[in-house]
Amino acid sequence: MDSSTTATRFPMNYLLPRLSELFFLALFIGVVMLGPRIFNNDGDLGRHITIGNYIIDNRTIPTEDIFSHTMAGERLTPHEWLAQVAFALAHRLLGLDGVVLFSALLIATTFTICYRQCRHRSGLILVSLGFGVLAAATASLHWLARPHLFTLLFVVLWVGVLERIRRGETQRWYMLPVLMLFWANTHGAFIAGFVIWGIYLVGEMGQTWLNPGRDRSPSAGKAVESRDSIAIERSFAPGFKSYLAGGLVSLAVTSLNPAGLHLWATTFGFLRSRYLVSHTVEYMPPNFHNISTWPFMLMIVLSLLLLGFKSGSKSASTQVSVVHILLLSAWTAMGLYSARNIPIYALLVAPILAEILGNNLRVGLKSRWFVQFNRRLSTVEASLRGGVWLILGVIFITLALMGGARLDYDKQGNGYDPAVFPVEAVDWLEGNPPEGNGFNYFPWGGYLLYRSWPERTVFIDGQTDFYGEALTRQYEQAITLSGDWEVILDQYQVEWVIMPTGSALVRALSSDTNWGVVYQDPTAAIFIKRQPQRSGFIFFRTLIDAKIADKHG
Numbered sequence: 001m002d003s004s005t006t007a008t009r010f011p012m013n014y015l016l017p018r019l020s021e022l023f024f025l026a027l028f029i030g031v032v033m034l035g036p037r038i039f040n041n042d043g044d045l046g047r048h049i050t051i052g053n054y055i056i057d058n059r060t061i062p063t064e065d066i067f068s069h070t071m072a073g074e075r076l077t078p079h080e081w082l083a084q085v086a087f088a089l090a091h092r093l094l095g096l097d098g099v100v101l102f103s104a105l106l107i108a109t110t111f112t113i114c115y116r117q118c119r120h121r122s123g124l125i126l127v128s129l130g131f132g133v134l135a136a137a138t139a140s141l142h143w144l145a146r147p148h149l150f151t152l153l154f155v156v157l158w159v160g161v162l163e164r165i166r167r168g169e170t171q172r173w174y175m176l177p178v179l180m181l182f183w184a185n186t187h188g189a190f191i192a193g194f195v196i197w198g199i200y201l202v203g204e205m206g207q208t209w210l211n212p213g214r215d216r217s218p219s220a221g222k223a224v225e226s227r228d229s230i231a232i233e234r235s236f237a238p239g240f241k242s243y244l245a246g247g248l249v250s251l252a253v254t255s256l257n258p259a260g261l262h263l264w265a266t267t268f269g270f271l272r273s274r275y276l277v278s279h280t281v282e283y284m285p286p287n288f289h290n291i292s293t294w295p296f297m298l299m300i301v302l303s304l305l306l307l308g309f310k311s312g313s314k315s316a317s318t319q320v321s322v323v324h325i326l327l328l329s330a331w332t333a334m335g336l337y338s339a340r341n342i343p344i345y346a347l348l349v350a351p352i353l354a355e356i357l358g359n360n361l362r363v364g365l366k367s368r369w370f371v372q373f374n375r376r377l378s379t380v381e382a383s384l385r386g387g388v389w390l391i392l393g394v395i396f397i398t399l400a401l402m403g404g405a406r407l408d409y410d411k412q413g414n415g416y417d418p419a420v421f422p423v424e425a426v427d428w429l430e431g432n433p434p435e436g437n438g439f440n441y442f443p444w445g446g447y448l449l450y451r452s453w454p455e456r457t458v459f460i461d462g463q464t465d466f467y468g469e470a471l472t473r474q475y476e477q478a479i480t481l482s483g484d485w486e487v488i489l490d491q492y493q494v495e496w497v498i499m500p501t502g503s504a505l506v507r508a509l510s511s512d513t514n515w516g517v518v519y520q521d522p523t524a525a526i527f528i529k530r531q532p533q534r535s536g537f538i539f540f541r542t543l544i545d546a547k548i549a550d551k552h553g
Contacts (some may be wrong), residue, residue: 017389031104035408043443052088077266083147122358135350139296139343143548173246180250203323270465422524436495
């Protein structure tokens with residue numbers, strides 16, 4: 001090849017994008033276009049930003065509650081503090097646009113890594129691309145601007161290290177505790193890492209027990225019969241020891257957080273409460289009548305089909321490892337038990353299914369044309385360096401948002417929806433600050449902190465693992481008007497209430513002479529407790545009632 005040809009190809013190798021870059025950009029742009037949906041469908045973002053801002057401003061991590069009046073001074077486990085700082089920094093840079101951009105980067109990075117794992121394990125680009133898209137679609141039902149996005153990233157990195165150790169491609173077990181150090185300070189679902197680690201540990205022991213005369217390393221692409229069982233034991237020992245060392249050191253580093261070992265007690269305390277778990281929507285089983293769960297159902301069906309076709313094959317290269325069978329079975333069960341587990345299921349199962357399908361296609365005579373096509377595509381991909389379009393795409397989207405462009409599907413911009421959150425009601429509160437403790441709608445707690453803290457604290461917010469079962473039951477008693485619900489408001493010295501306009505509590509307070517409505521719109525109503533000793537209150541109430549009547553005709 002002459003120098004002119006090389007000079008011509010050199011810029012093209014960098015200017016032409018690879019499939020992984022196109023996959024990343026498609027996901028990144030897709031999440032940006034979702035925009036407001038990733039924080040309007042959940043009320044927790046406001047609390048995370050508020051706590052993150054507190055940490056940045058005060059250079060300290062709160063270990064006692066300063067955000068509610070019901071639990072003030074109680075021990076607080078900041079198990080998401082690092083993620084909260086990240087969201088707060090994104091918000092400081094570009095407001096809610098920054099939060100959307102940051103979430104899009106996390107999601108696109110996570111599932112691009114998943115796609116690359118599919119490709120590494122299947123060897124087929126188109127198969128990997130299909131399962132990468134399916135994994136993203138399956139997990140999209142829980143794409144929210146929350147710290148759990150970090151858990152998804154850590155899951156795919158964590159299993160990548162474990163899988164490379166299993167295949168004999170690396171013995172760098174120390175990467176596991178490095179990942180866990182950040183994971184345990186980012187999100188409480190770090191426990192999922194130990195569940196996955198345990199499955200790998202048990203699966204490898206099971207693989208050795210079931211196939212004592214077979215070299216267990218699949219990196220060569222086929223099983224190799226061993227002539228010496230001692231050699232097998234020696235080949236197994238390094239991997240087993242790496243798993244054990246990585247897991248035990250990772251367990252130790254979880255104590256390196258602001259709450260120490262109490263981090264575990266908080267997480268398990270929540271999971272042990274059947275009341276709290278059953279009253280948290282994301283912990284409920286998936287509803288397959290909802291279209292968002294259909295990709296999950298498709299992945300389950302594909303699992304059954306691929307394992308069924310595999311069972312009729314006697315080829316060693318198509319056999320599925322015990323580790324992968326255990327991973328697939330365990331996380332299918334957990335995904336069916338709780339929709340919250342579905343994104344983790346997608347990240348773990350997609351590479352397994354891609355590998356099974358890839359192995360079967362390679363041994364099938366009728367699929368050789370497909371394999372040859374993928375081989376040619378891989379050759380072209382290997383010649384590309386890429387990177388340009390990925391960087392330019394992210395920069396372009398960022399500059400567009402900075403310039404005020406509305407890139408979401410509805411062209412409304414990245415803001416809180418007044419039909420979902422009490423945007424106008426809090427505007428009124430800021431101009432007419434009430435005295436004393438308040439009682440708020442549970443899903444609005446994070447938003448109220450975002451808008452009103454530290455001037456006003458909340459009764460409760462979405463951090464149910466902190467507020468616990470007792471207070472949550474009291475909250476439920478008050479909003480459902482059960483038993484002596486008025487006693488709950490008196491117990492916590494509640495002086496004002498903000499609740500959805502059509503709620504039962506609003507209807508009850510409207511007919512209660514001890515309470516008076518001072519603001520109401522289609523989303524929220526605000527009540528203030530009448531105090532006879534306040535002079536001029538009747539005249540004040542008359543003016544407020546007249547304003548409300550004028551506003552709503």
